Amino acid sequence: MTYRLNTAGIIDDDEIYQLVMKRTIEQSGRVKSILQFYDGEEAIYYFKEKREITEVLPELILLDINMPYMDGWQFLDEFVKIEFKKDYKPTIFIVTSSSTAEEINKAKQYSIVSGYHIKPITKDKFAEMMQSIIHTA
DSSP states (O other): OOOOOEEEEOOSHHHHHHHHHHHHHHHOOOOEEEESSHHHHHHHHHHHHHHHHHSOOOOOOOOEOOOOSOOHHHHHHHHHHHHOEEEEEEEEEEEOOOOOOOHHHHHHHHHTTTEEEEEEEHHHHHHHHHHHHHHHO
């Protein structure tokens, strides 16, 4: 049986990466719909606006760190402050081109972050990410 999520969200300012990641997710057949945000500020606005209707929020979030306006760290800091109507706890993976030990360690300080992955995310890597969601669900 294929595990399917209702919604995944991609938060990344790189339009080409967004296109490739969307195609990878679609081809996996494991996610019904994909929300795309091009910076953390746009994403936070959406989450605050929809915090009462958690059914429309993504169960999986792929978050870049280096973005204009509001970076991934600022997004996480604001995200944890949102009071969602129901017990909403998405799986958040940081997906970035930065592989410094400092950033990897910083990610570990956020209990809501489930993993840290270096771009690009291949079909196999996305399948592994989905498997990890199944094992923690």
